[in-house]
Amino acid sequence: MLNTTYAYDAIVTVITTKKPKWQYYVCWYRAESQEQITILYAMQCFVNPALSILGFSANMLSLVILVRSGLRRSSDILLFSLVIADSMCLFKTMDYAIIIDFFGPDKFIASWCGYQYDVAINYFLAYSQEIFMFIGFWGSxxxxxxxxxxxxxxxxxxxxxxxxxxxxxxxxxIILSVTAFVFWLPWSSFIVACLEILNYNMSEDKIWTSLDLGELYINNARFFTIFSLYFIDTLVSWFPLTVIILGCCSVWIKVKITLRQRQNMTSAQKISWSPRTTQTLLLTCLIFALTHSATSVIVYLWPAETQVQVFIRNMFMDLLYLINASSNFFVYISTNPKLHTIFINIVQCQK
Structure with a gap:
């Protein structure tokens, strides 16, 4: 039986082998060095959660600004829907339960992942992890x-x-925005439904609780893998990237041509699109395209040989995702004078 210790020391278990080489572990996952554990610990426990909380706060302010703008135009409704989805996406990196899963304090057996506390606390953390995962996957x-x-x-x-x-x-x-949320609801629900809460009695007053893949996934693993790889990944990565990049380029070219034609016309014909609205929307889409393209590059350029390396790589990919999910507020107030004015009025009212 191991003595209980605090978070960082409890998880970093160092053992010796027959060779004069130290091996480092995060739970039961082997790391190559102490630096890998430190990077994972810093990213998962501090960097990503802190930035996610800041981004979530900025998104809430964005919602207030958009509501005060009236939400009468289609562009404002789409931006409002995007902020909601981005805020949901941030739940993945604000999940306190997954941090305790890896780096929780006072563990009965320090080298085990999962929750090792009272039954009520364990179930609270396990269900919290499921809820955060569900909202995060749905939003992303x-x-x-x-x-x-x-x-x-x-x-x-x-x-x-x-x-x-x-x-x-x-x-x-509005109907199209609601449909976007409804469309992805079954898949997000299926992901959570594949999880199962496992329990193991460690002592009279402590149990070990972990969230693991259940029979639903095991019995349909082949279908799940193929469907996820060839259908879901396409819908959330290459399809939107292709449409957004080609669409943004087409809009940019058309805007340039239109502006040039305006200069050559003696009387410009009034058209129904606003340059600043186009700038706001396209910059939002451009940030999405850049961050998601960068995550694809990371996968190809950052080979991961161990599970800890996979965790670290995922932390940096999550960092890019949360940058995208947190950028709306800064885009809105910097590119749209109307939204910037509303923000200034909110700040002045608080003084």
């Missing part, structure tokens, strides 16, 4: 679909300015 999936809708909306606004308001209405935009 919707987060990849809303920018596609925004890009298509801008394409219609730029290429069909005379009929844009007839095609894109407030009611249709």
């Amino acid at each position: 999936s919707v987060n990849s679909l809303i920018p596609v809708i925004i890009t298509i909306e801008r394409l219609l606004a730029v290429f069909l300015p005379m009929t844009f308001r007839t095609i894109v209405t407030t009611k249709r935009t």
Whole structure:
């Protein structure tokens, strides 16, 4: 039986082998060095959660700004939906339960992952982990679909300015935004349904509780893998990236051509799209494309030979995702004068 210690020392278990070489462990996962454990500990426990909380707070302020703007235009409704999806996405990196799973204090057996406290506390942490995972996966999936809708909306606004308001209405935009959330709800629910809470009695007053893949996944592992690899990954990565990059390039070219034509015309014809609205929406989509492209590059350029290396790589990928999910507020107030004015009024009212 191991004495209970605090978080960092409890998890970093150092053992010797027959060779004069030290081996480091995070729970039962072997690390190559102490530096790997330190990086994982810092990213998972401090960097990502802190930035996620700041980003979540900024997103809440973005929602207030958008609500005060009236939410009368389709672009504002889409931005509002995107902020909600981004805020949900941040739950993945604000999950305190997963931190305790790896680096929790006062563990009965320090080299085990999971929860080793009272039954009530264990179940609270396990269900918290499920809830945070469900909201996070749901939000990250919707987060990849809303920018596609925004890009298509801008394409219609730029290429069909005379009929844009007839095609894109407030009611249709609301229905499409709600559909984006409903579309990804079954998959997010299925992910959580694949998990199972395992318990093991360690003593009279302590049990070991862990969240693991259950029979639903094990019995359908082949289908789950193929469906996830060829369908889900395409919908959340290459499909939105392709649509957004091609769409943004098309809009940018069209805007340049239109502005040049305006300069050559003696009387410019009024069109129904706003340059600053286009700038706000396209910059939002551009940040999405850059951060998600960077995560794909990390996967190919950062080979992971051990599970701890996979954890570290995932932490840096999560960092890029949360940067994307936290950028809305800064984009809105820097590119849209109307939203910037609303923000200034909110700040002045607080004084």
